[in-house]
Amino acid sequence: MRPRERFTAGAPNDLRGLTAALRRYLEHLGVRGYRPSGMATAERYIREFIGWADERGVTHPQQVTRPVLERYQRWLYHYRKKDGAPLSVSSQRCKLVPLRGFFRWLTKAAEIPANPAADLELPRKIKRLPRTVLTAEEAERVMAGVELETPVGLRDRTMLELLYATGIRRHEIARLELGDIEAERGVMLIREGKGGKDRLLPVGERALYWVSEYLERGRPLLSWNAEDKTLFLGAEGKPLSALWLSTRMAQRVDAAGIGKRGGCHLWRHTMATLMLEGGADLRFIQAMLGHAELSTTQIYTQVAIRQLQAVHAMTHPGAKRRARSAQTVEDAATSHPDAPNAAEALLQTLAREAEQEADEDAGGGVAADA
Numbered sequence: 001m002r003p004r005e006r007f008t009a010g011a012p013n014d015l016r017g018l019t020a021a022l023r024r025y026l027e028h029l030g031v032r033g034y035r036p037s038g039m040a041t042a043e044r045y046i047r048e049f050i051g052w053a054d055e056r057g058v059t060h061p062q063q064v065t066r067p068v069l070e071r072y073q074r075w076l077y078h079y080r081k082k083d084g085a086p087l088s089v090s091s092q093r094c095k096l097v098p099l100r101g102f103f104r105w106l107t108k109a110a111e112i113p114a115n116p117a118a119d120l121e122l123p124r125k126i127k128r129l130p131r132t133v134l135t136a137e138e139a140e141r142v143m144a145g146v147e148l149e150t151p152v153g154l155r156d157r158t159m160l161e162l163l164y165a166t167g168i169r170r171h172e173i174a175r176l177e178l179g180d181i182e183a184e185r186g187v188m189l190i191r192e193g194k195g196g197k198d199r200l201l202p203v204g205e206r207a208l209y210w211v212s213e214y215l216e217r218g219r220p221l222l223s224w225n226a227e228d229k230t231l232f233l234g235a236e237g238k239p240l241s242a243l244w245l246s247t248r249m250a251q252r253v254d255a256a257g258i259g260k261r262g263g264c265h266l267w268r269h270t271m272a273t274l275m276l277e278g279g280a281d282l283r284f285i286q287a288m289l290g291h292a293e294l295s296t297t298q299i300y301t302q303v304a305i306r307q308l309q310a311v312h313a314m315t316h317p318g319a320k321r322r323a324r325s326a327q328t329v330e331d332a333a334t335s336h337p338d339a340p341n342a343a344e345a346l347l348q349t350l351a352r353e354a355e356q357e358a359d360e361d362a363g364g365g366v367a368a369d370a
Contacts, residue, residue, distance in 0.1 A: 132260040154218035165207040169273030170264035171242040
């Protein structure tokens with residue numbers, strides 16, 4: 001029997017059911033080297049679809065058509081959570097993206113004649129500027145408010161210092177191991193960051209000081225398993241989850257009473273913004289953030305509003321209560337040749353990574369659109 005003939009030859013059997021197909025797909029992802037976390041996320045959302053489809057008598061891949069997927073998409077749109085709130089656009093996208101990878105693979109594997117998700121239109125991404133970015137003074141206030149008398153407090157202060165110094169992602173700081181920070185060289189190794197890529201980052205003297213303090217006075221009181229090389233441990237001596245880390249860091253920000261909120265990603269925004277305002281070239285910020293494309297960094301760092309405010313104050317005739325001479329305006333404009341580029345860049349929306357982190361909190365982190 002030729003591969004394409006099997007779609008109409010006889011009734012589907014259990015080995016060709018959606019659940020069995022999912023197992024084969026996950027095996028395919030594993031062979032291709034996908035990370036377990038990405039595979040788990042893909043499995044979660046595909047299983048949700050399978051459960052929905054099963055209730056409607058759709059149990060095999062060849063029974064899934066474009067109208068079926070569109071019906072599922074409409075169901076997600078109208079779905080209401082226990083509190084009566086609808087699913088966010090990000091959450092809807094998270095649940096649909098893995099299906100595209102799943103059915104694309106089924107098509108390539110000749111298990112279905114055509115890909116029903118090929119032209120499935122996903123909800124449009126809503127790109128927003130980050131709600132908050134800390135000033136240098138606010139960052140200092142947050143860190144200064146952490147108690148240092150307990151190993152947990154010392155741990156939190158050290159994590160804040162590293163987040164502030166390097167802007168690493170929450171899952172990257174959760175995965176740090178003892179040998180990843182080399183104090184003598186002043187560097188930190190990020191193993192398998194986003195996209196499974198490693199990168200080496202500089203760590204300032206101040207952050208290194210707090211790492212040494214934590215290693216000397218904090219971690220020994222938290223660790224009970226000598227074989228566990230995880231750098232940051234919980235009160236019970238176990239590694240910390242990335243989601244818990246964001247919650248914990250958000251609590252530290254709240255406790256400072258600065259009127260701003262945010263978890264680990266807030267510090268990533270802050271680091272990038274302050275480096276940009278300090279005059280750092282975008283290429284260096286790109287290396288710090290671990291962005292594959294410079295365009296991503298250009299979008300990410302457009303929160304440096306203070307530069308634009310300074311230019312606006314010096315160049316716009318209505319920015320001050322008192323009018324200025326034409327010569328003053330001309331001098332200010334010529335002294336800031338990059339002002340047009342800065343203004344144009346600031347008109348772009350940021351939120352790519354912030355939205356991705358929100359997707360992860362909603363159960364995202366999908367790495368299955370393969």
